Amino acid sequence: MLSLIGFRPLAVLVAAVAVVSTVSVIAPQTAAAAPVPAAPAFGSIIDPYSEYQSESSCDPTDKPGPLALRDLLVDTYGPATVYISRTCSSGGSSGHYQGRAMDWMQDINDPTDRDEVETFLDWLLATDQYGNRNAMLRRMGIMYLIWNREIWEAYDSTPSWQPYSGSSPHTDHVHISFGWDGAYKRTTYWNPSASYPAVPLCPAPPVQPAPPAVNYGSGLGYVPVTPTRLLDTRRSGAGVPARCRVAAGGRLDIKVAGVAGVPASGVGAVVVNLTGVSPDTATWLGAYPAGTTWPGNSSVSIVRSAISATLVVVPVGSNGMISLRNGGGRTDALVDIVGYHPLSAGTLYTSTTPRRALDTRAAGGRFAGRETRTVALGQAPANATGVIVNLASVDPSASGYVTVSAGGSGATGGTSALNMTLGRVVSNRAYVALGANATLDIHTSAASDVLVDVVGWFGPTGSRFMPLTPTRSFDSRNDIGGLVRFTGGAAQELDLLAAGVPAAATSVVMTLTTTQVSTSTYVTAWPHARPRPPTSDLNVVPNADTSNLVVSELGAGSLDVVIGHGRADLVGDVVGYFR
Structure with a gap:
């Protein structure tokens, strides 16, 4: 994929020819720690993670972002060989054809090269003083990285290093692909003044009228929907007009009726996965019906700079909306809808004594990174259409996510059921539709043990x-x-x-x-x-x-x-x- 055929090398080899032709043998010395690049002072506004942008077109002109990063690498680590553009006759698709990808030639078997690369990558992916994760990578507008048989994708819902199985193992170079904003230096790394002041706070929504009284009758059934993200404050247009953070004590209203397969009327409550992302200080988010006074509840608790999710069931309030309240520091918030309780129809629920359906520590072995596995739930009867389970990740190799969907659906991203945290056992409830033969598909973004406990199922009879x-x-x-x-x-x-x-x-x-x-x-x-x-x-x-x-x-x-x-x-x- 990244062969050197057709590249136009950037001659940044500044050592003299005489030095190149002279070989000296000296006693080995302990290498000094590799430096990190110099960076400007930033405010707390930070660029969103780069989305995936197709690399299929051709414009083999070196773009400003890769050129500037090349110069930064040379200033930091000395003479370097860097390749950017590739001629369009080389075949396949690559950011090199658009002049927005670069290969920094470093050999993993050379201790100095390896130290420089890993120090640089750690710097790119570090959390900054404002709690912004992967700060320098985002500020440079980098879309993905490949090094030593692993890939790091900014457009993944929970980015982390994952196994890479492309034709090149990338053990003799680091591949760095930029989004278009990064390619043209339209990011805060090259424009640090744009990082001041703080990330704008989400505007306060208008006051909603009190919702009408609802007669739930003898109770509500349940209908699953394809999990869909209704809110992501990190991205313009994803439930907010522009990228913003929820203020301490702030409120957001989210439309949940008439969207994502949920009817516009006749809905008593919705089931959503609520995630808090990188708050300035520890905080919590509480979900409740729009148009009502916050009842004093909390739905998910998040420590500073972390990502935490909890499933919640919320009555639908005014104008088909629910409200979120943020208790503490400024935070980003995500809302994924997974199902709803209609005022009529829907499946019924049968509870059971919790039963462990999967424990990879005891049988089957750990999930590999990006592995999808179909799990049969022998606990559910033949007429069950969905289940409520408790999911847990144990000893993940990296922070990441777990998705769970109906068996055979092949769903592996877009929304997550569980956010894994390195060094922690993390659990979350999930309402999930069943596939053929009472099966679930479980996908992990990073290697981990996974536990699944069945606590009940939906079907034609029950509560x-x-x-x-x-x-x-x-x-x-x-x-x-x-x-x-x-x-x-x-x-x-x-x-x-x-x-x-x-x-x-x-x-x-x-x-x-x-x-x-x-x-x-x-x-x-x-x-x-x-x-x-x-x-x-x-x-x-x-x-x-x-x-x-x-x-x-x-x-x-x-x-x-x-x-x-x-x-x-x-x-x-x-x-x-x-x-």
């Missing part, structure tokens, strides 16, 4: 959903719901009847959040007075509030909850129930 305005029902910090601070191994009862869930309810739907955790541990919730299952609902660490949606069968109107060890506080917001 109907009754949405509630999110209500804070439990908080061990404030003696709400009769809870006290949890101690490892000591279960406490969550009395859902006292929290307003009727006795006819068979299962509860609630957001559980841990805070002030003393040590890495897990949380398990199960029906009161029944045997504790060998599964978990949250995987938590110190110094990071963690949330997950819990859908659990009730025992005598209550749940039992335990943490594995250590101490922690627990907060619970009830969002609905099945009956």
Whole structure:
């Protein structure tokens, strides 16, 4: 793909000919650490990740961005061989044909070359002082990198190094492809004044009227949709008019009815995956019906500079919208819709004792990076059309994402069900349609072990959903719901009847959040007075509030909850129930 045939080399070899023809043998010395490039001072405004832009046309003229990066490499590391344009007769497609890709010739087997490349790549992908991930790569408008049999794609939903199997292993050069803005230096690295002041805050939406009263009757069924991104504050036009960040205490309204396969009317509630991205400080996002007062709930908790997602179920408010409230530092937010509860029709829900359908640590082996695997769920009956599962990633090789879809769908990107974090076990609920023979397709962007616990399924018979305005029902910090601070191994009862869930309810739907955790541990919730299952609902660490949606069968109107060890506080917001 990147052979040197047809390239026009840029002669940046500044050493004298006499030096080239002279070979000296000297004793090896410990190499000094490679330097990093000089960079201007930036404000906190940063470019979005470059989208993939086709490399199929031809204009073999070296563009300003690659030329400027070539000069920066020479200034930093000394004489270098760099190739940019390739003649259009070379065959195939490549950014080299458009003058917006470059090859920096460095040999992975040469310790100095390798140190320089890896120092440079670490610099490109580092988080800056504002919490912006992969800051220099974004500021330069770089679209993707290839080095040593791995590729890093800025247009991936959760970018990370992934295996690369192209014809060249890229062990003798680094390939760097630019988006068009990067190619023409229309980015903040070359225009640092554009990075001041801070990223604009998302404009406050107009006040919505109070939503009309809705009669849910005997309850609601469920209809899945193809997962679709409705909001991405990092991109203009993706639910916001222009790139912005949600202000501390700010609100956004998101249209959820009449879009992405959801009817414009007759919808009682929606099921969405809510993600917070790189907040300035630790924060949380709460989802609730548009046109109502924020009820005091939180749906997903995010630590500074991290990416965290939680599935939420939200009643539809005014004008077919839901609202998001940001509790703390400025943050980006994503909303992916996965299904809805119509006022009539839809499938019904049957809960079950949580059962582990997949544990790659015990059977099947770890997922490789970018592997898709079809998993059969023997727990679901033949007439089941969808399932509710708890997903967990364990010991991923890099931060990334997991997608889950109906077996045979082949869906591997666009939205994610779980955001993996290097060094953490992360879990999230997912509502997923089933494929033939009760199967799911699971795809991981990076190598990881994966756990799947089935907690129930949708089909022609079962219980109907009754949405509630999110209500804070439990908080061990404030003696709400009769809870006290949890101690490892000591279960406490969550009395859902006292929290307003009727006795006819068979299962509860609630957001559980841990805070002030003393040590890495897990949380398990199960029906009161029944045997504790060998599964978990949250995987938590110190110094990071963690949330997950819990859908659990009730025992005598209550749940039992335990943490594995250590101490922690627990907060619970009830969002609905099945009956």
